[in-house]
Amino acid sequence: MKLTEIAELLNARVVCGQERLEEEQDIAFASDLMSDILTLGDNFPMIVTGLCTMQTIRTCEMGNLDIIVFVRKKKATPEMVELAEENDMVLMECDFSMFKACGLLWEAGLKPIY
Numbered sequence: 001m002k003l004t005e006i007a008e009l010l011n012a013r014v015v016c017g018q019e020r021l022e023e024e025q026d027i028a029f030a031s032d033l034m035s036d037i038l039t040l041g042d043n044f045p046m047i048v049t050g051l052c053t054m055q056t057i058r059t060c061e062m063g064n065l066d067i068i069v070f071v072r073k074k075k076a077t078p079e080m081v082e083l084a085e086e087n088d089m090v091l092m093e094c095d096f097s098m099f100k101a102c103g104l105l106w107e108a109g110l111k112p113i114y
Helices: 003-009 054-062 078-086 098-107
Strands: 013-016 027-030 046-049 067-070 090-093
Touching (some): 003 090, 003 098, 027 098, 054 078, 078 090
Parallel strands (some): 046 067
16 A cells, blocks of 8 residues: 555644655554554564654664554654654554554555564
């Protein structure tokens, strides 16, 4: 599924990484626990989270994860966007709950890691 389709499906605002919206993504992982995100290995999923902090960007940077969807109406700060841009990340902001966002992504064909 193209990132542009994901943004449309979730009615998400793309905060940075617009130049990457034609890329395909086929797996996702949802968590508010950054320690869980660090256990994902080499799968490189899209991350769905309600934890909207600089630590989220830093954790994803360490884990080589570069597509983040913030749910529950969370908004990235200018500092978060700047760091994400420096790391060529895609950030999206979605008003849906994590449950609804994940359900829509699952229904559209995105797969979980496990």
